[in-house]
Amino acid sequence: MPKTKKGPDSPPKPKKEKVEIDRLALEKELWAEGYERIAGVDEVGRGCMFGDVVAAAVILPTGLKIEGIDDSKKLSEKKRDELYDLITEEAVAIGIGRVNAETIDRINIKQASRLAMKMAVEALNAEVQALLVDAETIQVDLPQRAIIKGDSLSQSIGAASIIAKVTRDRLCAGEWERDYPGYGIAVHKGYGTAAHRERILELGISPLHRQSFLVKMKAEYEQLR
Numbered sequence: 001m002p003k004t005k006k007g008p009d010s011p012p013k014p015k016k017e018k019v020e021i022d023r024l025a026l027e028k029e030l031w032a033e034g035y036e037r038i039a040g041v042d043e044v045g046r047g048c049m050f051g052d053v054v055a056a057a058v059i060l061p062t063g064l065k066i067e068g069i070d071d072s073k074k075l076s077e078k079k080r081d082e083l084y085d086l087i088t089e090e091a092v093a094i095g096i097g098r099v100n101a102e103t104i105d106r107i108n109i110k111q112a113s114r115l116a117m118k119m120a121v122e123a124l125n126a127e128v129q130a131l132l133v134d135a136e137t138i139q140v141d142l143p144q145r146a147i148i149k150g151d152s153l154s155q156s157i158g159a160a161s162i163i164a165k166v167t168r169d170r171l172c173a174g175e176w177e178r179d180y181p182g183y184g185i186a187v188h189k190g191y192g193t194a195a196h197r198e199r200i201l202e203l204g205i206s207p208l209h210r211q212s213f214l215v216k217m218k219a220e221y222e223q224l225r
Helices: 025-032 077-090 101-107 109-122 155-179 193-204 215-223
Strands: 039-046 052-060 093-099 130-135 144-147
Touching: 025 039, 025 130, 025 155, 039 093, 039 109, 039 155, 052 109, 052 155, 077 155, 093 109, 093 155, 101 109, 130 155, 193 215
Parallel strands: 039 130, 130 144
Antiparallel strands: 039 052, 052 093
16 A cells, blocks of 8 residues: 655654653662662673773762763763763772783683672772672672663763773773784774774784684684785
8 A cells, every 4th residue: 555645734743752761760779778888880891802801890979960971882982081080080989800811711701701890899999888780790798789781771880881991992092002003902992893803814813812702813814824
């Protein structure tokens, strides 16, 4: 059946109302239960072929709301940097955990991500009473909630996502780019882009590449030689 064209007097379609997410809802539940020092925990770099997986744990003051915090992947680099500075200024405590490529190859990326999160929590220089964690469970003796898509739903987890992302991106643009030039780490941040794969086939696999992620590429590189 042919589609009927709308006449000039056809009423416009109603616009969908944007649902505003209360990114403090999870924190409010814990505050109501008597927990004041709540740390959000998240990691970045799980899917990379190069470098550490980096996690952050962030405790923000009770009741503080920071506009703009979201999943770090949804934010521009400029916005992440602005929020990084603001979170760093306002946070009660920030902890960073890093697990290197060698360990990732030895214990697998999932366990390495959990380990980095555990290290981040243990690096906090303040008492923490409860955790909100992005889709994982951490082996620490603290009450915790694993929240699917937590970096979009919780301000604390979103803050941890931003701190971890900016920390890792700066490693890519600074130390790692300097120590392993030619791979383009500052640009693709270690992810498996076509350009990154091309450079691996030209230069080989560096000590900071995750060997377990590159079994097929290693064989291909050796054939080219």
